[in-house]
Every structure is written in C-alpha cells, then in structure tokens.
Amino acid sequence: LDHHETDRVYALVEPLHPADIADLFELIEPDYRAELARAITDLLGSDVMAEMNDWVRDDLVEELDPDEVAELAEQMETDDAVALIEDLDAKDRAAVLAEMEPTERAAIESALAHPHESAGRLMSREFISVPEHWTVGELTDYLGRKSDLPTEFWEVFIVDERHHPVGTCALSWILRTPRNVALSDVMKRDQTLIPVTMDQEEVALRFQKYALISAAVVDPAGRLVGQITVDDVVHIIQEEAGEDALLLSGAGDGDINEPLPRTIRTRMLWLFVNLGTAILASSVVALFEGTIARLVTLAVLMPIVTGMGGNAATQTMTVTVRALATNQLTSSNTWRMIVREWWIASANGLGLGALMALGCQLVYHDWWLSFVLLLAMVLNSLNAGLSGVLIPIVLDRLRIDPAVTSTVFVTTMTDTFGFFFLGLAELFALH
Amino acid sequence: LDHHETDRVYALVEPLHPADIADLFELIEPDYRAELARAITDLLGSDVMAEMNDWVRDDLVEELDPDEVAELAEQMETDDAVALIEDLDAKDRAAVLAEMEPTERAAIESALAHPHESAGRLMSREFISVPEHWTVGELTDYLGRKSDLPTEFWEVFIVDERHHPVGTCALSWILRTPRNVALSDVMKRDQTLIPVTMDQEEVALRFQKYALISAAVVDPAGRLVGQITVDDVVHIIQEEAGEDALLLSGAGDGDINEPLPRTIRTRMLWLFVNLGTAILASSVVALFEGTIARLVTLAVLMPIVTGMGGNAATQTMTVTVRALATNQLTSSNTWRMIVREWWIASANGLGLGALMALGCQLVYHDWWLSFVLLLAMVLNSLNAGLSGVLIPIVLDRLRIDPAVTSTVFVTTMTDTFGFFFLGLAELFALH
Structure with a gap:
C-alpha cells in the first residue's frame, strides 16, 4: 500500500481512532514510518503522539523540526508534552522549548524540574480548584463561564485561602445537588493527596487501592499544584506490573520497538x-x-x-x-x-x-x-x-x-x- | 492488641479508609481475623468487603450467616456483589440469594449467567441512559430529580428508541454547556462499546488503549445493558499484567493468602x-x-x-x-x-x-x-x-x-x- 498512493493511505487511516493510528506506526516496517507520517501529516495530532510507543515516537520526532515539535507539544496536556520532550537530548530539548509559548514553556520546565517517574512529571497543571465558601450554583456558573477549562476533568478540588486542598467533589454530586447548597456540605473531605515527589509506582498503587478517578497533587508546603487522572495511571499500572516479569528474566524493559x-x-x-x-x-x-x-x-x-x-x-x-x-x-x-x-x-x-x-x-x-x-x-x-x-x-x-x-x-x-x-x-x- | 480490648481496637480501626481496613485483615494472623471481625462488625461494610483479597474474604464470609451476607451484598454495587457471591459453593450461594430482595437477586442472577471473567460479570447495572432528543437542561433536571442514582458515575450514555447506545457525554461537558443545547450536539458519537461476552483481559486492554473512564456494555442485540468503570478495571489490569510473571514461573495465581x-x-x-x-x-x-x-x-x-x-x-x-x-x-x-x-x-x-x-x-x-x-x-x-x-x-x-x-x-x-x-x-x- 505504501507505494506512493498517498491519497488512498490517507483515506484508509482517516477514520481510525488516534490510539489505532499510533498502533499502526508501531506495526508497520520501521522504514515506512517516515513515509506514512508524510502522507498523513494533519492526522498526526497530539493524541496520536501521546499514545505512541516511546521508541517509535522518538524516531518520528527526530525527523521533525523543533518548531513542529513545539507546535505538537503546545496542543498536548502538560503531562503528555513532558513525556514527548523529556526523551529528547539536551540540545533538541532546548531548541523545542525556545519555540514554545512562554506560559507553556514555563509549565513544562517546572515539570522537568521534578525527578523522572515522579508524580510531578506525571501530573497535569490543568485542573479546577474553587474556594470552599462557594455554593453549587456559583461553581456551575463558573464552569459555564470559563472558556479555558481542561479538556476533561472528573472532580473539582476545593481549596482554602492558602490554596491547600480541603476536599473534592465528583461532578455527579454537583449535578444532583440543588444550587443553593454550599460546596463544603457536599464535598468529600477525606481525600488521597499525592506529594509531587512520590514515585509513579506508588502513585499507581494508591489509585488502585483507593479506586481513584483523579487525585490532587500537593507541593511540600501542602499547596495544590496539579492533578493526576486515572487514564494517565492506567498504563503505569500495566507497565509496572508487567515489568517484574521482564526484569526477573533480565530482558530490561523488554520493549520490542527498542533499537x-x-x-x-x-x-x-x-x-x-x-x-x-x-x-x-x-x-x-x-x-x-x-x-x-x-x-x-x-x-x-x-x-x-x-x-x-x-x-x-x-x-x-x-x-x-x-x-x-x-x-x-x-x-x-x-x-x-x-x-x-x-x-x-x-x-x-x-x-x-x-x-x-x-x-x-x-x-x-x-x-x-x-x-x-x-x-x-x-x-x-x-x-x-x-x-x-x-x-x-x-x-x-x-x-x-x-x-x-x-x-x-x-x-x-x-x-x-x-x-x-x-x-x-x-x-x-x-x- | 487483640487481647479482648475490643473498644481500643475499634477506636484504632475506625478512622481508617475501607481499603486500609481490608488490608488490615490480610496482614494480621489468620487466627485473629474472626475476632477482629467481631470487634468491628459495624465498620465491616460493603466497601471493606469489596476491597478484600478473595481468599481472606471467603474465610470471613464462611463465618457469617446467609442473611448477613445477603445484607452486605444488597449494599454493594452489582459487580462487587457478584464478586462476593460467585466464589461461594452452590448451596451457600442459593441460601444467600434466597435472603435477598427480588430485584437485587434478579440482577445478580443475570450477572452469574455470564461466563466467569467476562464483561457481563464485571459490569454494573446501575448507569444513566437518556434519549438523544433531550437537551442539557432536561438531563440536568432529571439527574437532580432522580433519587436512586448510582453512587458514582462519570459519563451519561445516550440511547436511541431501541435502547442502542448512540453516544456518550462526559459530565464535564454537561456542566459547561448551556441548558438549551441538544444532547445530540455535545455527545461523542465515536465510543468504545464492550460486548457482554468479552473477556476481562480484553476489556482491560481497551480501557488502557483508549484511555476510557467508563464504557457502555451491550448485549448481542446491541442494547445497552450495563457500564464498566475504570476503577473496576484497574485491578484487572494489574492482575493480568502481573499474572504473566507468575504463570511463567508456574506459581499459579501466586496469591500469598491462598490456603x-x-x-x-x-x-x-x-x-x-x-x-x-x-x-x-x-x-x-x-x-x-x-x-x-x-x-x-x-x-x-x-x-x-x-x-x-x-x-x-x-x-x-x-x-x-x-x-x-x-x-x-x-x-x-x-x-x-x-x-x-x-x-x-x-x-x-x-x-x-x-x-x-x-x-x-x-x-x-x-x-x-x-x-x-x-x-x-x-x-x-x-x-x-x-x-x-x-x-x-x-x-x-x-x-x-x-x-x-x-x-x-x-x-x-x-x-x-x-x-x-x-x-x-x-x-x-x-x-
């Protein structure tokens, strides 16, 4: 199929889910990957890159210019952008960061300051936090008004005046509760907080043990700095659990796409x-x-x-x-x-x-x-x-x-x- | 501590999260488990039982009367209740089912009709489904009015008149969208449907690949019959991934609580x-x-x-x-x-x-x-x-x-x- 029939390839790939396009890149012969990428450039969005195997993605990213990588990274949520950029060597990384918007760059640089595989790298800086004196109605109005909300969120974090988390509120409770009720009356006070320094394996175990959908990440001073959602944790759970078999056998990380x-x-x-x-x-x-x-x-x-x-x-x-x-x-x-x-x-x-x-x-x-x-x-x-x-x-x-x-x-x-x-x-x- | 100082034990255990109480049962000496259970009977709710290791739970359940087990099962969501009851032998299972409310019993019996480790066993029958012609406002009013909603839900499923799922709508989109917009304009049409017969390992891979929070389960005729949420899938992912190491070594399921x-x-x-x-x-x-x-x-x-x-x-x-x-x-x-x-x-x-x-x-x-x-x-x-x-x-x-x-x-x-x-x-x- 890859005999320069670009239009047919495009037509075949277009209806696929981003995760399936990412899979396609892993499955085809390595030599065809660059050609496939050129044929479907505008389908190759941040979703596809985020789902792709690390080694395959690195190969592709090396073929792109820093400004193209920067553009992809800006479309992604911070955690995915960090995953994209952290594997680049120091020179390329600096070039990509230089091409990015200052606010996005600041977010990624602060994430990169946290150790590899820590909660700080994993967390997303886009989350909803509101003061505890609000009512359900005020929160609903705020959500309806605010245009730069994260693409997906499942819980709202309630913070005190020092920005310390005091509770969480699942969106389903908000939808079921009359507008005049105070948030402090519906929120769950007993929440699992994740310190920024926690290892991702420990984060995954917490999510699993307490059946969490999202969790607040706090800095050493106890201030809310980010959220981790379960979809980012799911492949860590899978990797960490599967990793033991590979490590016990001495096969390293056992990735079949590794050079x-x-x-x-x-x-x-x-x-x-x-x-x-x-x-x-x-x-x-x-x-x-x-x-x-x-x-x-x-x-x-x-x-x-x-x-x-x-x-x-x-x-x-x-x-x-x-x-x-x-x-x-x-x-x-x-x-x-x-x-x-x-x-x-x-x-x-x-x-x-x-x-x-x-x-x-x-x-x-x-x-x-x-x-x-x-x-x-x-x-x-x-x-x-x-x-x-x-x-x-x-x-x-x-x-x-x-x-x-x-x-x-x-x-x-x-x-x-x-x-x-x-x-x-x-x-x-x-x- | 377990020298009959029941009150002190109770005071120590009371502030713990249900998942931690479940862990406590796994960690103490098997001989003390029954005594601990007696000391904290009213803390031993469905949450604790749902989080407990299968073998440890079986031991405890055997000490309880059928009507006590039935009462616990009725408090649980269908999927957890099924997990509790499926491991009982045929006689005990019949005794427990006989003690349950007819509607709960029917739900559990229909779940047990599905094969072991299939999506049908895993799914919860409590979910929100609404017709596609509704507006966001009608949905919000419906959720505010309805009293027997599932304890937690993250997405609403939109169905056609034959009860076939046609789309999903994350709660965050509902909260952000003006009341007069039709659901069919905000819903995501492209959704991952899980057939009731799908193996749980395959379900887990789907959740992971498409980063799902919840998914609609459909019967062979394509009708919506349940939902699976990511918190139920997380430990399957962990088990299935870790299982390979244990199976390769010939250690069976390698559960340290197994007899x-x-x-x-x-x-x-x-x-x-x-x-x-x-x-x-x-x-x-x-x-x-x-x-x-x-x-x-x-x-x-x-x-x-x-x-x-x-x-x-x-x-x-x-x-x-x-x-x-x-x-x-x-x-x-x-x-x-x-x-x-x-x-x-x-x-x-x-x-x-x-x-x-x-x-x-x-x-x-x-x-x-x-x-x-x-x-x-x-x-x-x-x-x-x-x-x-x-x-x-x-x-x-x-x-x-x-x-x-x-x-x-x-x-x-x-x-x-x-x-x-x-x-x-x-x-x-x-x-």
Missing part, C-alpha cells in the same frame, strides 16, 4: 553476569571430578537436582517479588511468608525427592545412590525455597529493586548448592 | 511436569556416559552451556509473552520479531561463546575442547532464541495461553539440546 543494538547490549550484560554464576556452579562440579569419574551416573542425575531446585526457586522468588511490588508483603507478615515457603519447600522436596529416589532405585538398583538423590533433592528444595523468599526480602530492605537483582543471587544459590549437595552426599555414601 | 495445601498442590504439579523435562535432559546426558567417562571435563562445562541457553531462552520468552499479552505482537510484525530475536541470539551466542572458549583454552589448553564449547554455545543460543520466540507464538495461534505453557516446552528445548550439542560436538572432536 536492536541496545537490546543486545542489555541482554548480553545479563547473560554475562549469569555466566559468572554458571562458572561458579561448574567449578563446584570440578571439585568432584574424581567422584564423577568413578560414578558417571552422578553427571546424569545432576540436571534433575539442579533443575528441580531452579524451578522451585523461581516460583518462590516470583511470588515474593510480586507480593513486595503490590505492597501485600510488609514487615508484619514477613515471618508468616517465610514459614509458609518453608512448608511448601519441605512438602515439594519430600514428595518429588521420594518419587525420583524410587525411580532411581528401579533404574540403577543402588540404595545408596537413591538415598543420596532423595537427600540432595530435599536439601536443595529447602535451599531453593528459602533463597527464593529471603533474597528478595533482604534486597528490598536494602532498597535494591528485588525484580532486577534477585534472579542472579537465587540462581547462584540453587546451582552451586545443587551440585555441592550431590557431591557431598556421594562422598558420604562412598564411606 | 497452603492448594498452593503446594499447584506448585508441585508444575515441578512434577518440569521433572519430566529434567529426566529427558538427564537421559540425553546418559547417552554420552561413555564420552563423559573419558573426559570428565565435559561434565564440568555442561552447566555453562545449559545455563546460558536457559537464561537466553527465558529473556526471549518473557519478552514474547508480554508482547503477545499487550497486543503489541500481531500477525503483521511476527516475522520482524523472529528475525530480530535471531540477530540477538547470534550476537549473544558468538560474543559469550568466544569469551568462554578463550577461558576454556586458558584453563585446559585444549583447542578442540574450546572449539566444541564455542560451537555448543552458539548453537544453543540460536536454539534458545528461536524456541523462546517461536513456542509462545505457536501456542498463541493454537489459542493456548503462552504464559501458562511456554516455560515447559522452552526448558525442554534448551536443556536437551544443550546437552545433545555438547555430546555431539565432542564425538566430532574425538575423530
């Missing part, structure tokens, strides 16, 4: 670190070379002990990392969780160890070997279960993201101990 | 299946027992080849499973993804294989052995990369959830081929 060299670098670094643990495991095997030479069967049984340990550890580790990420695991139930995993590891180690020992006995008719296999599997299962639960918890206490680092430590534990137990048990059996 | 025997059963089943792949791998090793007996070093190098393969496969598999789950990977870019993973696997296999071969040469001074190690690592890296991307894609095409089943197949591929390559290459080197 290839960058992906190779991320993944190779991880494999390189894990080669370290494999070398450690292999040097434990080297310790028992003599034993293996006498009984090659041990080399055959090795994958069973380490495989079972690795799988059991991954289960426990994943559950622990998820429970930490969702705040379900806190200091008050840590001990209960450890005891729980101890029981699971004992049951699985005994059950599957006994099964394998029986199988080993049937194949090799060697009671000692079967006993050694059972012992190795029970001990490695306990080792796997306890490493899987303790390592993420300890890393979390040390303020290291357990999703990023747990796997290496846990694999080291199960691999080296898996081999060590087998060798040790064999030495003990040879006596 | 222990059930968790042990789920995890043991997975480990049992994976023992099968370990036995397969170990039987490949057994094929080369003779070779290993002559050169025990091969047993030492084994963990390096299989470890690297396993880690590389996990990276690719996790990225592919996530890309499939988020609809980023579709038939149009499948081939690009496979080629991409082929390049990543080649680069990593050659880079790390060369490094290990060099190390092997320095330790063992054996050119043949180093060459064999390089060859094994390159081939196993390609095997890992291609299995990691192809297996989830094929499973997805066969409509099997790739998150649940990929790991077993991918592990089998990397383990057996890792050993097979090593043995094969060695045979070739011995000539």
Whole structure:
C-alpha cells in the first residue's frame, strides 16, 4: 500500500481512532514510518503522539523540526508534552522549548524540574480548584463561564485561602445537588493527596487501592499544584506490573520497538553476569571430578537436582517479588511468608525427592545412590525455597529493586548448592 | 492488641479508609481475623468487603450467616456483589440469594449467567441512559430529580428508541454547556462499546488503549445493558499484567493468602511436569556416559552451556509473552520479531561463546575442547532464541495461553539440546 498512493493511505487511516493510528506506526516496517507520517501529516495530532510507543515516537520526532515539535507539544496536556520532550537530548530539548509559548514553556520546565517517574512529571497543571465558601450554583456558573477549562476533568478540588486542598467533589454530586447548597456540605473531605515527589509506582498503587478517578497533587508546603487522572495511571499500572516479569528474566524493559543494538547490549550484560554464576556452579562440579569419574551416573542425575531446585526457586522468588511490588508483603507478615515457603519447600522436596529416589532405585538398583538423590533433592528444595523468599526480602530492605537483582543471587544459590549437595552426599555414601 | 480490648481496637480501626481496613485483615494472623471481625462488625461494610483479597474474604464470609451476607451484598454495587457471591459453593450461594430482595437477586442472577471473567460479570447495572432528543437542561433536571442514582458515575450514555447506545457525554461537558443545547450536539458519537461476552483481559486492554473512564456494555442485540468503570478495571489490569510473571514461573495465581495445601498442590504439579523435562535432559546426558567417562571435563562445562541457553531462552520468552499479552505482537510484525530475536541470539551466542572458549583454552589448553564449547554455545543460543520466540507464538495461534505453557516446552528445548550439542560436538572432536 505504501507505494506512493498517498491519497488512498490517507483515506484508509482517516477514520481510525488516534490510539489505532499510533498502533499502526508501531506495526508497520520501521522504514515506512517516515513515509506514512508524510502522507498523513494533519492526522498526526497530539493524541496520536501521546499514545505512541516511546521508541517509535522518538524516531518520528527526530525527523521533525523543533518548531513542529513545539507546535505538537503546545496542543498536548502538560503531562503528555513532558513525556514527548523529556526523551529528547539536551540540545533538541532546548531548541523545542525556545519555540514554545512562554506560559507553556514555563509549565513544562517546572515539570522537568521534578525527578523522572515522579508524580510531578506525571501530573497535569490543568485542573479546577474553587474556594470552599462557594455554593453549587456559583461553581456551575463558573464552569459555564470559563472558556479555558481542561479538556476533561472528573472532580473539582476545593481549596482554602492558602490554596491547600480541603476536599473534592465528583461532578455527579454537583449535578444532583440543588444550587443553593454550599460546596463544603457536599464535598468529600477525606481525600488521597499525592506529594509531587512520590514515585509513579506508588502513585499507581494508591489509585488502585483507593479506586481513584483523579487525585490532587500537593507541593511540600501542602499547596495544590496539579492533578493526576486515572487514564494517565492506567498504563503505569500495566507497565509496572508487567515489568517484574521482564526484569526477573533480565530482558530490561523488554520493549520490542527498542533499537536492536541496545537490546543486545542489555541482554548480553545479563547473560554475562549469569555466566559468572554458571562458572561458579561448574567449578563446584570440578571439585568432584574424581567422584564423577568413578560414578558417571552422578553427571546424569545432576540436571534433575539442579533443575528441580531452579524451578522451585523461581516460583518462590516470583511470588515474593510480586507480593513486595503490590505492597501485600510488609514487615508484619514477613515471618508468616517465610514459614509458609518453608512448608511448601519441605512438602515439594519430600514428595518429588521420594518419587525420583524410587525411580532411581528401579533404574540403577543402588540404595545408596537413591538415598543420596532423595537427600540432595530435599536439601536443595529447602535451599531453593528459602533463597527464593529471603533474597528478595533482604534486597528490598536494602532498597535494591528485588525484580532486577534477585534472579542472579537465587540462581547462584540453587546451582552451586545443587551440585555441592550431590557431591557431598556421594562422598558420604562412598564411606 | 487483640487481647479482648475490643473498644481500643475499634477506636484504632475506625478512622481508617475501607481499603486500609481490608488490608488490615490480610496482614494480621489468620487466627485473629474472626475476632477482629467481631470487634468491628459495624465498620465491616460493603466497601471493606469489596476491597478484600478473595481468599481472606471467603474465610470471613464462611463465618457469617446467609442473611448477613445477603445484607452486605444488597449494599454493594452489582459487580462487587457478584464478586462476593460467585466464589461461594452452590448451596451457600442459593441460601444467600434466597435472603435477598427480588430485584437485587434478579440482577445478580443475570450477572452469574455470564461466563466467569467476562464483561457481563464485571459490569454494573446501575448507569444513566437518556434519549438523544433531550437537551442539557432536561438531563440536568432529571439527574437532580432522580433519587436512586448510582453512587458514582462519570459519563451519561445516550440511547436511541431501541435502547442502542448512540453516544456518550462526559459530565464535564454537561456542566459547561448551556441548558438549551441538544444532547445530540455535545455527545461523542465515536465510543468504545464492550460486548457482554468479552473477556476481562480484553476489556482491560481497551480501557488502557483508549484511555476510557467508563464504557457502555451491550448485549448481542446491541442494547445497552450495563457500564464498566475504570476503577473496576484497574485491578484487572494489574492482575493480568502481573499474572504473566507468575504463570511463567508456574506459581499459579501466586496469591500469598491462598490456603497452603492448594498452593503446594499447584506448585508441585508444575515441578512434577518440569521433572519430566529434567529426566529427558538427564537421559540425553546418559547417552554420552561413555564420552563423559573419558573426559570428565565435559561434565564440568555442561552447566555453562545449559545455563546460558536457559537464561537466553527465558529473556526471549518473557519478552514474547508480554508482547503477545499487550497486543503489541500481531500477525503483521511476527516475522520482524523472529528475525530480530535471531540477530540477538547470534550476537549473544558468538560474543559469550568466544569469551568462554578463550577461558576454556586458558584453563585446559585444549583447542578442540574450546572449539566444541564455542560451537555448543552458539548453537544453543540460536536454539534458545528461536524456541523462546517461536513456542509462545505457536501456542498463541493454537489459542493456548503462552504464559501458562511456554516455560515447559522452552526448558525442554534448551536443556536437551544443550546437552545433545555438547555430546555431539565432542564425538566430532574425538575423530
């Protein structure tokens, strides 16, 4: 289709939703993206850019002039404009900001002053705040009169004279309440305030826990400075929750639109670190070379002990990392969780160890070997279960993201101990 | 604190948000839960129950009489009431339904008629729908007059005379528009409709993609039958995204409040299946027992080849499973993804294989052995990369959830081929 038939392409793309146009850019071959962009320039609005994958958008933005980017950014809400501009390098960013209207520029510059992935970056500066002495009627008149309202809002924030939020009022309550009632009588006083410095992951958890539609963002002095709405939080929830699987596997942010060299670098670094643990495991095997030479069967049984340990550890580790990420695991139930995993590891180690020992006995008719296999599997299962639960918890206490680092430590534990137990048990059996 | 000082407990719990009370139940020791419930009976409203973990709630509900459960369910919105009742066994469910008001019962029974995890179960039957010929003023008067409005709503649905949705109108637009304007002139015609049969995962993706706050649910005849609001979708997004990590690791739904025997059963089943792949791998090793007996070093190098393969496969598999789950990977870019993973696997296999071969040469001074190690690592890296991307894609095409089943197949591929390559290459080197 992209053989210069610009009009047909335009006609096909025009009826699509902005989010679908953004998807289209992600799905077509990277080489065609610039051509598609040229064919549908006037459909390529701020909505489309806001929905686009970061890497795909960066590619496109690099093809545009600073004044074109500035024009797009001015049409967007502050939070989307910040997302567009924050990924540019310092020079391009300055060029784009220089082309913008002073008020828009000031808003974006103040957002960029907040740390990456904080509530300050995420919030929109367009929101409705009114004094608490107003009545519902005054608010309704004000909304009808005001022309530069944010495109969409779901709650009105009520503030005191120091601009501190004192309550919120859902639009549905305003519509149901007679005009003469005071706002302070319908508003909900008990609201969830988000400090500008809060990490976006924590913001997402608050939205989810309290089922929020929008929330007031306050500066350190407690003044209302912005609002975060749930539609901006939804993809953070999705990303943060999906991120753990990718981080545990060492695939970085796992974005399939990321440039290839960058992906190779991320993944190779991880494999390189894990080669370290494999070398450690292999040097434990080297310790028992003599034993293996006498009984090659041990080399055959090795994958069973380490495989079972690795799988059991991954289960426990994943559950622990998820429970930490969702705040379900806190200091008050840590001990209960450890005891729980101890029981699971004992049951699985005994059950599957006994099964394998029986199988080993049937194949090799060697009671000692079967006993050694059972012992190795029970001990490695306990080792796997306890490493899987303790390592993420300890890393979390040390303020290291357990999703990023747990796997290496846990694999080291199960691999080296898996081999060590087998060798040790064999030495003990040879006596 | 729970030493029968009921009043103090009550005073401490009273100021908490319902979601925090629900958390409290999850965090305290299971034995104390019933006692806590008795101490704060009148705080234990429908909000608290709706926010509580499924397992913890089930425990509590079992302690209550059917009429108490029915009373709680009647206070809830239909979707939360359904969540409360659907987990009960058939007898208890019938007993609870019998105690409920006929209209509430009918609503819940019709929700239960929809399949588990479908939009029909998720939707709320309380929503605002008005005919398209109304003006903004008529709508405002209607909302002010109507007493049994849903507790919270964010959009009004506009329907034609056959009750088919024709547009939506955000409350903020209604508040900004003069009373005499017709609804058909302010409403958004282009809306995302959710069929009652749609799976909740798909619903969550729609909400996320189109940044929805609420959406109309339609029956197969296209009539408006309910609404889904974003606050109900937020935890589905979180669960579905986090679920992949847990499913890939074989930890089931990984809920730390799940009863222990059930968790042990789920995890043991997975480990049992994976023992099968370990036995397969170990039987490949057994094929080369003779070779290993002559050169025990091969047993030492084994963990390096299989470890690297396993880690590389996990990276690719996790990225592919996530890309499939988020609809980023579709038939149009499948081939690009496979080629991409082929390049990543080649680069990593050659880079790390060369490094290990060099190390092997320095330790063992054996050119043949180093060459064999390089060859094994390159081939196993390609095997890992291609299995990691192809297996989830094929499973997805066969409509099997790739998150649940990929790991077993991918592990089998990397383990057996890792050993097979090593043995094969060695045979070739011995000539």
